[in-house]
Amino acid sequence: MSEFQPFPGAALDRCGLNRHAVFDLADLPDGIVGDTIGYRQLILIGHGGKALWEAVTKSGSGGADPIDEFTVRTIRQWMAEFQPDNRYAILYPGPQPVALQQLGTLAGWHHASPFMVGIDAEWGTWYAYRAVVLADTHFAPSPAVDRINPCAACQTRPCIAACPAAAMADGTFSLQKCAAWRKQADSPCAFTCLARVACPVGSDHRYCTAQLAHTYSISLQTIKEHY
Ligand code: SF4
Ligand code: SF4
DSSP: OOSSBOOOHHHHHTTTOOEEEEEEGGGSOTTSSSOOTTOOEEEEEEEESSHHHHHHHHHTOOSSOHHHHHHHHHHHHHHHHHOTTSOEEEEESSSSOOOHHHHHHHHTOOEEOTTSOEEBTTTBTOEEEEEEEEEOOOBOOOOOOOOOOGGGGOSSOHHHHHOTTOTTTTSSOOHHHHHHHHHSTTOTTSSOOHHHHHOOTTGGGOOOHHHHHHHHHHHHHHHHHHO
């Protein structure tokens, strides 16, 4: 008989939290998360595509970030239903920084695109990290997803030409150019990224205008505060 508990991922899938990876904390590189004392595992939860936004919209979630609010509420309900005897802590969303892309790389989810948003062959860039949970669970650790970086085979690189700020024209991504362009009055990149939209990979999963506006309004606010 397996020593592992079955991972009840279908209940998260139904809420649009449809990407999951389980790590044994003992197998993670040092320093990737802070204090983990008392926990055995780290559960990385993400979303791919449009289903999460549809679920958030239907739920009537609000607050400063309705996606975060919905995600935390969903995870608390999920743990209460499926792991009522296991202790857990939600590290992200939360106040302390978490190395999300490093965890995404270990999960096999993350490859760097020219505009520094993660990409994979199935979802394109239309996915994101939604939660990092520490728990004393006994789920089977997830094997890393094994997909190549689609950018490696992309000859024409339409994302680079689509960027009105020429933020990738020098062969690397210039956050300064991108930020300056986005801060302009009536910028076409205030609530979207034209480079991201131009990428053909995973385009069936592309966010709707409202989800794009939600995502990019948060990053625009960060840019206005810090650049
Ligand atoms: S357009 Fe090509 S190079 Fe740009 S992100 Fe998409 S796959 Fe990568
Ligand atoms: S947000 Fe606009 S300026 Fe920034 S990388 Fe995307 S297309 Fe370029």
